Structures are given as structure tokens and as C-alpha cells.
Amino acid sequence: MMEFKWDDREKKTVTELYSSGEEPDIQRLLSGDWKNPFLIIDTSVQRLWDGRLQPAILSASGLYVMEADEVLKNTFTLAQIWESMSSAGITRDIPVVVIGGGIVCDIGALAASTYLRGMKLMLLPTTLLCMVDACLGGKTGVNMAGAKNQVGTFAPADRVAIMPSFLETLPEREFRSGMAEVVKTALIGDREIRDLLLGTDDVRNSNARLLEIVRRCLLVKGSIVEKDLREEGGRMVLNLGHTIGHALESASGFGLSHGEAVGLGMLAEAGIAVAMGGNSDIPDEIGRLLKTVGLPLGLDGGIEKHELESLLNRDKKTRRDGRIWALPFDWCDCRLVQLSLEEEDRVLPGVLSLLKA
Ligand SMILES: NC(=O)c1ccc[n+]([C@@H]2O[C@H](COP(=O)([O-])OP(=O)(O)OC[C@H]3O[C@@H](n4cnc5c(N)ncnc54)[C@H](O)[C@@H]3O)[C@@H](O)[C@H]2O)c1
Numbered sequence: 632m633m634e635f636k637w638d639d640r641e642k643k644t645v646t647e648l649y650s651s652g653e654e655p656d657i658q659r660l661l662s663g664d665w666k667n668p669f670l671i672i673d674t675s676v677q678r679l680w681d682g683r684l685q686p687a688i689l690s691a692s693g694l695y696v697m698e699a700d701e702v703l704k705n706t707f708t709l710a711q712i713w714e715s716m717s718s719a720g721i722t723r724d725i726p727v728v729v730i731g732g733g734i735v736c737d738i739g740a741l742a743a744s745t746y747l748r749g750m751k752l753m754l755l756p757t758t759l760l761c762m763v764d765a766c767l768g769g770k771t772g773v774n775m776a777g778a779k780n781q782v783g784t785f786a787p788a789d790r791v792a793i794m795p796s797f798l799e800t801l802p803e804r805e806f807r808s809g810m811a812e813v814v815k816t817a818l819i820g821d822r823e824i825r826d827l828l829l830g831t832d833d834v835r836n837s838n839a840r841l842l843e844i845v846r847r848c849l850l851v852k853g854s855i856v857e858k859d860l861r862e863e864g865g866r867m868v869l870n871l872g873h874t875i876g877h878a879l880e881s882a883s884g885f886g887l888s889h890g891e892a893v894g895l896g897m898l899a900e901a902g903i904a905v906a907m908g909g910n911s912d913i914p915d916e917i918g919r920l921l922k923t924v925g926l927p928l929g930l931d932g933g934i935e936k937h938e939l940e941s942l943l944n945r946d947k948k949t950r951r952d953g954r955i956w957a958l959p960f961d962w963c964d965c966r967l968v969q970l971s972l973e974e975e976d977r978v979l980p981g982v983l984s985l986l987k988a
Pocket of ligand 1: 798
């Protein structure tokens, strides 16, 4: 059991990570304070795990099932969830439980943090990305006007219960996408994760190793977020790979998955760090890890700076006089560096040329 405490309201998230033999029955999990919750569930998870979820669904105070599609992560769906809570007569003493990946958890947690000014919340992540990253740290959100997570709150869940067996049905590409966040977390805060990844060619089927990787990722993320819940400083290092990654993801028309784009983003941003005096071995180390977890090291045809420019300008770390970058200078030495537009002009073309497959 891990507990992460948040600065402003003395709130904590109780985080339970179960090994395969120890996972509780969902009905047992939803007892006591968590009895008869309002459930928000990913459609695919409901279908694939019907037998496991059915008793909880039958005893729920209300149910909202949604497709995990980035396009549906919007204010319209949010309003539908509020309406559904209202029709079900949900009162403040009824908890909300969300079962799904990052999309459903982000919007479900936003609905929970705003309905009746805030409900008790438990998250049951079902994707690797959500287990190692999105379930912890209280960022909730929906997309608006074509921009990701434009509307949201900082509202950490009261409880997170991680049952890795849900990963058995996760499509391979989604699993690899989550692995990009694992590589990022290793680089930011725990070199042991690197050794755990390199020690096998089939991490997905190494239960104990995977469990240890998830545990270590949660510890790294928890320790960063506990100190800066509202992303006023240090938490920004968690954006490593995402500045270029988000731009690549959009530029590809979402043909690249989030993880594929973040992996490439990390490689490019490591190149910027080298240009600023960082350890020149880091790009190769990242490449080795990305290869091990099955993520691409380059883009067919490559990409030019002018193709990313307007997308980079929409990054939340862009300021009037430059952009703040999270750059991996070395293992466990990720720094926030503000680059002027002139510095970007000097460094980015060379760095992006490294991404040509
Ligand atoms: N709040 C945060 O701190 C944070 C951090 C990182 C990412 N995010 C958000 O997370 C979202 C991406 O989340 P994600 O990568 O977890 O994916 P997701 O929620 O989009 O799910 C990916 C796909 O896997 C399916 N799926 C989910 N669990 C499954 C299972 N157990 N078996 C079979 N299929 C399953 C879904 O239906 C969907 O098709 C983005 O919207 C991103 O903005 C949030």
C-alpha cells in the first residue's frame, strides 16, 4: 500500500497495487464507504470484463458507460455524465468509481470533482499508461476547441486500486504506448526501471517485473507531484518528451500513437539537452530502451521544424519570450530550461533531423 499526500488540503490518495494472486473481487473492493457507487466505465472494458464487473454494475447507484475516444473527451460528454448523476439522484454521500484508461479516468474524475462541488472518488485504471501515470496526481480534464485538456481541475482521487490483470486484454499497441511513459519515468527519476526493462525481452509476460516497474513509476510520479500538485514548477519535468511529442502526434493526424510520439519526442529533446551541455550518451540510451519496448526510433520521411512550429506554440509551457523545456541532461537529472526562439532556431533543425528513419 502506498500513500501520497497533497500539499493544499492535507488530502491523500491511498494507492493499492495488487499482484496477480492477490487481486480482490471488485464487489469486495466496493464495500464499506465505497458501497453502491456511481460507476463510470469504459465500454470496451465493460464488454471484455463483463463477468468480473457485473455484480458491481448491478448494485451501483448509477452507471455511465463511455467509449474511450479522444474526440469524446469533451464538455458535451462531461455534461452528459452530470445529467446522468442527476437523473440517478446521486447525493454527496455516494462515491464515484471510474474504471478505464486515461480518457475515462480524466473525464470521470473531472465530473466527480465538480458535481455537487466534489464527490469521493476511486479510480481503477485498466491501461498501462493509466496505471503508471494518469491515475495519480489529480489532473482531470477534457479537450476543448481542438486543444488537449483545456478544461480541468487538480483533484487527486481518494483511492486508486491497481489490478494489473486488466492488462491481459489491452491491445499490444496500447501497451507499448504506456511503455513510453515508463521510459520517461525511468529517465526522470529511477535508473533501476531501465535495468528492469533491459533484463527481459518480454516484460508484458513477466508479472513480477511488471509489477515492480509500475510500483517504481508510481513512487517517482508521487514524489514529484506531492511537492507541486498544481504544476507551478518541478512537476513540469513530467512533460519530458511531450513538447515535441504532442506536436508530432498532432502533425501525424494522430496516425502516431501518444506513446510513439512521446518516445520520439524524448529522443529529440535529449538531442536539445546534448546541445546545451548534457550527457551525450543519453539519446542512445533512450533509443535502446525504446527499441526494447517496441517503440519506433524514427519517422518515415522525417519532419521539419516549420511543420511543428504552430503546434509547438500551443504548448502550455510557451511564454511570450520563449518556451520552457523539460530536458534530460542525464539520468535522474531532468532540468527545466527556457529557450528563446533564436536558440530554438539554432538547435531544433539538427535535432529533428535525427528523427528521420
Ligand atoms: N491525468 C493525467 O495525469 C494524465 C497523464 C497521462 C495521460 N493522460 C490522458 O490519458 C489519455 C490516454 O489514456 P490511455 O493511454 O490510458 O488510453 P485510453 O483511455 O484512450 O484507452 C486506450 C484504448 O484501450 C482500451 N482499453 C482500456 N483498458 C482496456 C483493457 N483493459 N483491455 C482492453 N482494452 C482496453 C480503450 O477502450 C481504448 O480503446 C489521454 O487523454 C491523456 O490526455 C492523463
